[in-house]
Amino acid sequence: MISVKNIIKKYGSKEVLKNLSVDFPDGKTTVILGPSGSGKSTLLRSLDLLVRPESGTLSFGDLKLDYAQPVSKKLSFDVRKKTSMVFQNWNLFPNLTVLQNITTAPETVLGKSKEETEAKAKKLLSQVGLAEYADRYPSQLSGGQQQRISICRALAMDPEYILLDEPTSALDPELENQVLLILEDLSKMGQAMIIVTHNxxxxxxxADKIVFVEDGDILFDGTPDQFFNHSTTRIKDFLSGITFNDDAK
Incomplete structure (x- = not known):
């Protein structure tokens, strides 16, 4: 389980995360929701140290760190080895083929052999319906295909958790659905994921669990049924606003 306690993050005088505490269970999908600017992405990125809060603690299995204290390179590496981040804009290496994009990190970071990484990469590509694209370059792929490759790249690192920051926000609805189906399959297989999404x-x-963040505070931490069917007035207002905006598109 990943657990953060009493984390505070500021940008200048603005407190983005306000003494926030939350747990992310093993083998489950946690979805982080909330309005724009609420602190969702900051919370997500603090889990693999892309963002460093000013204070608070992170516990990840037997790994523990205090954000207020210097973090050694080894501890940072050990935390990041347990997670893989998937961004909004896929961030593939344009000069590498699809296969190379997936195999480079397992070979250089984890020390795996080329034969092992290529075999796994081809298996992952087959699972996402892109087996025939191994030798193509990112510029030859659609946005939806590139995002599926970025998910394969994350899975190739054998992470305990995949962290996804609005993974479909740059895609049109048809391509978005392709990616969401892949994530749904991963969730059913018990791959732990923490996802920031607008969908x-x-x-x-x-979701197995939903966390609702607003103004740096957690206003809800519970099941999807509780969130969607037995929620507070504030969450009902949020959901009705999202529905209205979606219908207006």
Whole structure:
């Protein structure tokens, strides 16, 4: 389990995370929801140290760190080895083939052999319906295909958790659905994921747990049924606003 306690993050005088505490269970999908600017992405990125809060603690199995104290390179490496981040804009290496994009990190970071990494990469590509694209370059792929490759790249590191920051926000609805189906399959297989998303239907279908963040505070931490069917007035207002915006598109 990943657990953060009493984390505070500031940008200048603005407190983005306000003494926030939350747990992310093993083998489950946790979806982080909330309005724009609420601190969702900051919370997610603090889990693999892309963002460093000013204070608070992170516990990840037998790994523990205090954000207020210097973090050694070894501890940082050990934390990041347990997670893989998937960003909004996939961030593939344009000069590498699809296969190379997936195999480079396991070979250089984990020390795996080329034969092992290529075999796993081809298996992952087959699982996401892109087996024939191994020798192509990112510029030859659609946005949806590139995002599926970035998910393969994350899985190739054998992470305990995959962290996804609005993974479909740059995609049109058809391509978005392709990616969401892959994530839904991963969730069913018990791959632990923590996902920041704007897609409420996806959140409803895939989440084991929902965390609602607003103004740096957690206003809800519970099940999808509680969130969507037995929620507070504030969450009902949020959901009705999302629905209205979606219908207006």
């Amino acid at each position: 409420m239907e996806f959140a409803r279908s895939v």
